[in-house]
Amino acid sequence: MLKRALAIISLLLIGYWIAQGLAGVPFGQDRMLVAQYYLDHVKEQTGAVNAVTAIVVNYRGFDTLGEVTVLFIASTGVGALLWRRKKQRTAKTEGSIVLTTGTRLLVPFVMLFGAYIFIHGHLTPGGGFPGGATIATAFLLLYMAFTAYEIPHKAFEKTEGAVGMAYVLVGLIGLAIGGYFLYDWIWQDWGFGVDNIGRLLSGGFIPIIYTIIGLKVGTELSGIIDNMVKEEVSE
Amino acid sequence: MISVYYFGAISLILIGLYAVLVKKNLLKMLIGLSIMETGVNLLLVSIGYVAGRSAPILSEGIGPNQAVDPIPQALVLTAIVIGVATTAMALSVAMILHEKYGTLNVEEIRRLRG
Numbered sequence A: 001m002l003k004r005a006l007a008i009i010s011l012l013l014i015g016y017w018i019a020q021g022l023a024g025v026p027f028g029q030d031r032m033l034v035a036q037y038y039l040d041h042v043k044e045q046t047g048a049v050n051a052v053t054a055i056v057v058n059y060r061g062f063d064t065l066g067e068v069t070v071l072f073i074a075s076t077g078v079g080a081l082l083w084r085r086k087k088q089r090t091a092k093t094e095g096s097i098v099l100t101t102g103t104r105l106l107v108p109f110v111m112l113f114g115a116y117i118f119i120h121g122h123l124t125p126g127g128g129f130p131g132g133a134t135i136a137t138a139f140l141l142l143y144m145a146f147t148a149y150e151i152p153h154k155a156f157e158k159t160e161g162a163v164g165m166a167y168v169l170v171g172l173i174g175l176a177i178g179g180y181f182l183y184d185w186i187w188q189d190w191g192f193g194v195d196n197i198g199r200l201l202s203g204g205f206i207p208i209i210y211t212i213i214g215l216k217v218g219t220e221l222s223g224i225i226d227n228m229v230k231e232e233v234s235e
Numbered sequence B: 001m002i003s004v005y006y007f008g009a010i011s012l013i014l015i016g017l018y019a020v021l022v023k024k025n026l027l028k029m030l031i032g033l034s035i036m037e038t039g040v041n042l043l044l045v046s047i048g049y050v051a052g053r054s055a056p057i058l059s060e061g062i063g064p065n066q067a068v069d070p071i072p073q074a075l076v077l078t079a080i081v082i083g084v085a086t087t088a089m090a091l092s093v094a095m096i097l098h099e100k101y102g103t104l105n106v107e108e109i110r111r112l113r114g
Helices: A002-023 A034-046 A051-059 A061-081 A097-119 A128-145 A153-178 A206-229 B005-022 B026-047 B070-101
Strands: none
Touching (some): A002 B005, A034 A051, A051 A061, A051 A206, A051 B070, A061 A153, A061 A206, A061 B070, A097 A128, A097 A206, A128 A206, A128 B070, A153 A206, A206 B070, B005 B026, B026 B070
C-alpha cells in the first residue's frame, strides 16, 4: 500500500513537471522552421506529394537505413533468444470454420493492400513500414487458421538479406552518380515523372525504396511471429 | 496555462509509468511501456499540429501553407517501428524467463535483483 502511494505521489510530481514543461508550448501554433522549407520545396526537390514520405526517404534516408538496421537486429535478436534445436508448433486444434474460410478469402487481399500501401507511399498516407506490417498480419492470419502452416523460411531469409543489400546498393548508386549516399538520381538527374507529380510513376526513387522497406519489414515481422509462435518439443 | 489537448498524452504516459512502477507481472510492465510509448508519440504528433491545417500531403487545394508540421509525423513513424521491435525483443526475453523460472513475477525472479 505504501509502495503504491509513493508511486502515485511520484507520478503526480512527474506529471506536474511534464505539464510545466509543456505549459510554454501553445497547442496548434505554427512553429515550423526547417519543416516550412521542406513543405515549400518538397515537390520540385523530390517529386513526392506526401511530405512525410519525402522526409523519411529523401531528406532523412540515412536515418531510415538505421531504422531498418534496428529492425533487423531486433528480428535477429528474437531469433537468437528463442533458438532451439527442435522447434515445432504444438497447437492441436484447427481454427474454426469462420476463421479458416475467412483466411482463405482474405489473405490475398490483405497482401494486396499491404503492397498498395507501400507502392503508393509517395501519394497517400502510409509507406514501407505500415505496408510491411500489413503483410505480416496476413501471415499471422495463416498461422492462426492452419496448424500445419509454416512460412517458407529459406525464401524469406534470402529475400530479407537481398532487400537489405538492395537498399545499400541504391544508396551506393547514388554515391557513384551524384556524389553522396542515397542521392536521388532518378529524380535529380533523369527527371523521371516531372509532368506526372501526384500520379503513381513519379517521386524519384521513393517507390523503389519503399518497396524494399516493405518487403524487408514484412519478412522480418513474419519471422518474429514465426519465432514466437513455435515451441520447443522434447523427444 | 497548459493546453487541455496535451492532457491525454500526459495521462497516457503517467498510466504507463504507473504500470511499470507498481505491477509485478513482467507482461503487465511491458504493456505499461507500450502505453507510455503511445503517449509519447501522441504528444509529439500533437505538438506538430497547426490549427486549421490539413495533413502534409500536397494534393489539390493543399499548398505548402495549409499543411501541418511533417517532421514530428516522420519521427513518430520511426519511433513506432522501433517500439514494435523492442517490444518483440522484450517479449522473447519474458518468454525465456518464464521457461527458466516458471513465473513472470519480478519479485520471484531472483537474478533480476542487482
